[in-house]
Structure formats: C-alpha cells, structure tokens
Amino acid sequence: VGSSQADKAASHERIVRNAAARIRRNGIDGLSIGELMAGSGLTHGGFYRHFGSRDELIVEAVRRALAEGSARTAAVASSGDAEALGTIIDAYLSRLHRDKPETGCAVAALPADVARGDARGRAAYGDQVVAYLDLLSSLLSEGDDRGTAFLILAALVGGVSMARAVDDPELSDAILQETAAALKRTLAAGAQPSA
Amino acid sequence: VGSSQADKAASHERIVRNAAARIRRNGIDGLSIGELMAGSGLTHGGFYRHFGSRDELIVEAVRRALAEGSARTAAVASSGDAEALGTIIDAYLSRLHRDKPETGCAVAALPADVARGDARGRAAYGDQVVAYLDLLSSLLSEGDDRGTAFLILAALVGGVSMARAVDDPELSDAILQETAAALKRTLAAGAQPSA
Amino acid sequence: VGSSQADKAASHERIVRNAAARIRRNGIDGLSIGELMAGSGLTHGGFYRHFGSRDELIVEAVRRALAEGSARTAAVASSGDAEALGTIIDAYLSRLHRDKPETGCAVAALPADVARGDARGRAAYGDQVVAYLDLLSSLLSEGDDRGTAFLILAALVGGVSMARAVDDPELSDAILQETAAALKRTLAAGAQPSA
Amino acid sequence: VGSSQADKAASHERIVRNAAARIRRNGIDGLSIGELMAGSGLTHGGFYRHFGSRDELIVEAVRRALAEGSARTAAVASSGDAEALGTIIDAYLSRLHRDKPETGCAVAALPADVARGDARGRAAYGDQVVAYLDLLSSLLSEGDDRGTAFLILAALVGGVSMARAVDDPELSDAILQETAAALKRTLAAGAQPSA
DNA sequence: ACCTCCGGGACTCCCCGTTAGT
DNA sequence: ACTAACGGGGAGTCCCGGAGGT
Secondary structure (H helix, E strand, C coil), X not given: XXXXXXXXXXXXXXXXXXXXXXXXXXXXXXXXXXXXXXXXXXXXXXXXXXXXXXXXXXXXXXHHHHHHHHHHHHHHHCCCCCCHHHHHHHXXXXXXXXXXXXXXXXXXXXXXXXXXXXXXHHHHHHHHXXXXXXXXXXXXXXXXXXXXXXXXXXXXXXXXXXXXHCCCHHHHHHHHHHHHHHHHHHHHHHHHHHC | CCCHHHHHHXXXXXXXXXXXXXXXXXXXXXXXXXXXXXXXXXXXXXXXXXXXXXXXXXXXXXXXXXXXXXXXXXXXXXXXXXXXXXXXXXXXXXXXXXXXXXXXXXXXXXXXXXXXXXXXXXXXHHHXXXXXXXXXXXXXXXXXXXXXXXXXHHHHHHHHHHHHHCCCHHHHHHHHHHHHHHHHHHHHHHHHHHX | CCCCHHHHHHHHHHHHHHHHHHHHHHCXXXXXXXXXXHHCCCCHHHHHHCCCCHHHHHHHHXXXXXXXXXXXXXXXXXXXCXXXXXXXXXXXXXXXXXXXXXXXXXXXXXXXXXXXXXXXXXXXXXXXXXXXXXXXXXXXXXXXXXXXXXXXXXXXXXXXXXXXXXXXXXXXXXHHHHHHHHHHHHHHHHHHHHC | CCCHHHXXXXXXXXXXXXXXXXXXXXXXXXXXXXXXXXXXXXXXXXXXXXXXXXXXXXXXXXXXXXXXXXXXXXXXXXXXXXXXXXXXXXXXXXXXXXXXXXXXXXXXXXXXXXXXXXXXXXXXXXXXXXXXXXXXXXXXXXXXCCHHHHHHHHHXXXXXXXXXXXXXXHHHHHHHHHHHHHHHHHHHHHHHHHC
16 A cells, blocks of 8 residues: 555545545435545545545535536537537436436536535536536527526436436436427527528 | 324424425435424424334425425416416526525425435425426417426526525526526527417 | 343443453453444444443453453352362363453453553452452461462462463463462472471 | 664664563553654654564564563573572562563563464563573472472462552562562472472 | 433544655 | 655544433
8 A cells, every 4th residue: 555645646536536426426415434435445544634624525526526527518519519519418318317426417416415515615516507608608509599508507407307306217207308309499499580 | 282182283293394494405414303303392302203213204394395395386377377487487596496495496405315315205206396397388388399398397497406506696696597588588489480 | 222221231231241351362452442342232432321431441341351250260269169279270270261361360361451551450450369369368278378379379370371472382281280280289288287 | 973784783773672671561562663763762764674564573572572581580590599599589579570571571571462462472482481491490409390490480470460460569569579488488398308 | 292311423533554755 | 764644543522313211
C-alpha cells in the first residue's frame, strides 16, 4: 500500500468518484463513510486524510456527480450531428438512464438533496443547469424561443425522475417514451412556422 | 377531553399530516421520530401506539403527501374554469410552490426518495402520476395528442425540482417563468392546427 | 433484542465474562472494544451503556478474571480431600492449565498487566494473593512454616508462566512436572521433621 | 563525528538497549516506535534504517532483555562465592529488582508477552530458561535433586511477578521475603540428609 | 401516553506503523 | 537521518429506532 503523493491523489479520486456514484443512487443521506471507504478499498480511518468532514466530501461529490452526469450529453452535443437534440432526448429518457442513476445525470438525481444542502452544492447545481441550457440553446433552430431550452430540460429531468419512482414497469416506460415523443413533436412544430 | 378513541384518531391524524409535510421538506431520511412527535405535541415514546414501525408510518405519510399535494390541482381542474390548465401551470411553477415543498406536490418533492423505498410507496406514486395524467388529459383540447399530458407533467415536475435546487434566485425565477411560458406557448401552438 | 432490565444485566455479564477471558489470553492491551462486543453478540456502540470507559471495564474484568481463575482451586481446597494440596499443585502445573490461560488463574496470567495498570486492579490482585495464601496455609501441616504458602504460590505462578512462554514442548512439560515434583517433595520433607 | 558505519552501529545499539528496557517496563504492546526513537535521541522516521519492521526489533529486544536481565545473576554465579545461591535468591527477590523491571530479569518480566508473540522470542526465552537451570544446578549440592533448580527458578519468577502486581507495600515485601526465606530453608533441609 | 433506557451505527478524532521525498 | 504524510484501526460521542415500565 504505497504512500506516495500520487497514491494519495489516486485514493482521493477513487473516493470522490465512488461517492459521486453512491449519492446518485442512494441519496446524500444514504452515504456512509464506512461503506464508501470500504467500497474504495480503504478503511474508515483514512477518510480524514482526504476530507475535513463528511460535508466537505459531499460538496466535492456533488460537483463530481454533476460533471460526470453531463459529460455524455455534452459529448453528443459537440459531435455536430444534425440529430443531436433528438439523440440527447432519447438517451436521457431511456431505460438505461432510468435504471442507472449512479452514472446518470445528477440534475435529475439530486435536486431534492441539493436543495436541502450546502450552498456550494446549490451553486454547482445552478452552474450545471446553466450549462445544460446553453448547450440545448445551441442546438435549437433560430426560430425557437429562448424558453424552449427550459422546457426541454424540465421535461427531461421530470421525466426520468418520475420514471424511476413509479412501480408499474409499463407506466414507467410510457413516461419515458411519451414524454420524449411529445417533446420531439413540439420541437418539430416550433420549427415549422419559420419554414 | 373527548373519548380516548377519538383522541387517538386525532393524534394519528396529526402525526401523519405532520410527517407528510416533513418528508416533503426534509426527505424521508430526514424524518426523525423524536422531532416528528415533538412537533405533533406528543413524545417520542407514544409513537408505537400508532404505528408498528417507522416504515409503516413512511408508507402512510407518502400516501398522504401525494394526496395532499394534488388536492389543489384537482380543485382547480374541477372548477370548470376555461383557463384551468394555464392556472395549474402557473400555480405549479410559482415561487409559492417552489418555496413551500411541505405543502406542495409530492410527485415533485419525493421521486428520488420513493424510488429507493418501499414498493407500496412506489405504487402510490404511480397511482398519483396516473391521476395527474388523467386530470391533465381531461383539460386538453380534442386535437392534442395523448402524450401531451406526459410532457406537461414532466415539465412541471422537473421545473419546480430544479428551481428548488438552484442557488441563484434569478435563475430559479427564470426556470419557473420560462418553463411555464414555453409550456403554454406549446399548448397554444398544439391547439392551433385544430382551429 | 429485548431491552428490559434483565436483558441489560445479562449483556453486562456476558461482556465482563468475555473480557475476563480475553485479557487472560491476549493481555489487557490486546483487548479491543469492538472485538469484545462483537464476540458478545453486540456492537461497539452499545458498550458505553455498560461502562463509562474502557478502563472501567478493565477493572471489572480483572476482578472477574481473578475470581474465576481461583474458583476451581478453592473448590478443591474446600472438598476436604486429604490430598487436596497435591491435587491443586498438579492441576495448576498441568498442560490443561498451561494451554488455557483464558479460563485459568489470573494471578499467573496477569501480573505484568496489573502491575502497570489501575490501582483498583492491583488491590484486587493483592486480595486474591492473600486469599490464595490463606487457602494454602489451611492445607499445610501444623509443622510447616508460615512462609511455605508463599513458596508454593510463587512456584505455581512462576511455573505456569514460564511453561507458557517457552517454545520447546519438552522443556515446557519438564517445567510443569519437575516443578510440581520438587514442590511436593519439599512439602513431604518439611512435614518429616515434625514426625 | 566518527565514521557513519560506526555511528549506525551505535544508534542500533542504543535503540535495542532502550527497547529492551522499555518492554520490560511497559510490555511489548506498550512500546511505541515514536517514543522509543525519541528516547534514543533520534526521530521516528529513522527507525527503518535499522530494522525492517517493529516485529524485527521486538525479536532483537526480547533477546537483549533476556541477556541483560541474566547478566548479573551469571556474574554472581561465576564469582565462586560459597554463598552464591543465597545471594542470587536475595537479589532476585529484592525490592530493587521488584521496582526496576526495566533492568531486571526478563524471564520474570515478559513471560506473557513472549507467550503471545513470535516463535523466535519464545525460543530465546526457552534458551534463557535452560541457561538459568544450568546455572542453578551448578550451584546446588550433589545431593540435591535435579528438579530443585526448576523449583527455585519458578519461585523466583513467580515471586517478583506477584510482588510487582500487588498494591499493598507490606504484602509485596512479605512476598519477597517469605518466599526467599522459605526457599533457602528448603535448600538447607534438602542438603541436610546428605550431611 | 410519557419517561427511560437499550442497542445500533455513524462520525470524528487520534495514535501508530510504515513509507516517500529531501 | 529527518520531515511529512498516508492508511489502519480503535476509542469515544452522539442520535435514532425501538421496547419496557409507570
């Protein structure tokens, strides 16, 4: 168990990454230092070499979760694909995303937890929302109203959130599919008038 | 002092109502029996006269929160007002609703907690989603697609959720207003073709 | 997991008994609260319902170890057997006693630990030494000198202690047997002159 | 400042000597590398230039403690004094020896710690026991039985051990004196018949 | 229904052995 | 050989859920 500077950075990284996944699945309150460290191949005692307190970790983990969760979306957007917007919608409102919150978008997974938490977490959340809005705006047609990006983001976030909470699998699928379909229909209609 | 039977029922009611409010504000994990009982004018020890366990209470409180949170919306819908849909959207995406999750819609406040919890809670959540969808569908124009209700609900839920989590007050307001505006514009456009 | 008064007493008893065994095997420093509690069917957190601190437990455990460890010896002595003294010597300097310090005499297992520890532990140790001396004196012939009891006790304690520390099994056995034999020979010789 | 080679050897020597004293006073578990090194005029970090691990040091320190602790006894024995045996007994069961375990006999100070530890330590302990037995045998009269050496050694070891653990000073003194007296009386009696 | 308390688990702190880097 | 720091693990404290006993 080497003890170099690089090892520490690697441990830190592992812990944060692990925490970012866990809070998306189990919520912030559901994160236990002991389990987190065990899952990171370390023991409970070493935690305070990396973070001053649990709350410090949470701030960092929330930031990481937000960054990680939007990486794929950003990648699609920057691909220059003409259908980028549709791809994003389908991916966001997919069963895959619904069933794997730990690797998914933290804007959808954490709003309630962030709202109750540290101001730094809320600030990071806000930044991420702005980033999403910018990203979506850049993909919209000229004719689309500025507010459309807000609508898309809200529908995406609300859609997966509900799809995750619902018990009936058919209803859950319907939420994903119908929301995505309605969203894409709306975008097509919005672009129409400019034609 | 009233019959003890009636007293017990009143206490039970008070506890559940209180719990339904608290879980919407603090999350399910944030509910402590001690605080709940103190806030209900009782003491910690008396809890188990009313509920077999904390989990039993949670199930009941989730159901209550879902019912309470949709009551106002249902009232507006059944008022027969021609502008009912717009009223609902504005109320849902209002600062008031954003700032008072404890009396607001549990579909927006609890998806993550419910998703991780008891199947009974998830079933109740699903029922509530269906109720909302039915309600919204009944308010839509004939020409509107079935999926539109899904879009509206998703946007409403996502909208308040994000507005609550964001730190910057201006951004939070913008989320509410822009989402509402875009939503209404979409509905108007959707109704247009049928005219 | 009942929580009555009786249950607590039972838990307390289990913990102390367990601790008394563990310190005789692993030494006082070798006792960890976590392991002790786990071995007692409880968790670390519950410990402080029973003891104000680790040190408080140690005092109690030392007393228990001393009492337990001398119980068998006292039983033999009170049996009234004419050969009681020989029986005690053989039992004390037996392989069984050597190999099971956790159930054996704490006067032999703990002198170093007690010497470094709390005064209350040392007092209990002293009491036990006196008890042993009284017991042995009562078994000696009239003609025997008062100091003989000291010699016997010292030889017993030193004998097992060394037998436990030695690596070579033959040497270890020899220590037990030769010491016992020499002790009994001495007693016989000491009784002789009075004949 | 001398050659670095010599310096290193001197440091090594100082550390081991220091450790040998400390383990006799505080037990093996009570030895901390930091304190040991500070007490040796060095710093914590330099330890590993001298020893591969704490356990390696312990083995060496146990050997040293055993050797040091028996040096004085061996010196008395080899002095050729006719009263050597009595001198040894009195010195071993003296207040001085009782109160200074750090310079005293490790056979009395360490049996429990050695018993729980490394096999190399137990082997060294066994060798030392044999050395003591040989030494004592060489001082006994021809008529004495072979087992007498075992008895003497056991009584010496048990005597100081108990004298150290007991709280009451008078009892402690009594243990030393009475054991010594009884031991010498026994030897005299044993020698008698051959006269 | 209140009061008290037990047992559980978590967080925090601290010390120790060990190792890199100077 | 020193300085600094990492990871391990244990002690102590707190609060929570739950179960008696008044």
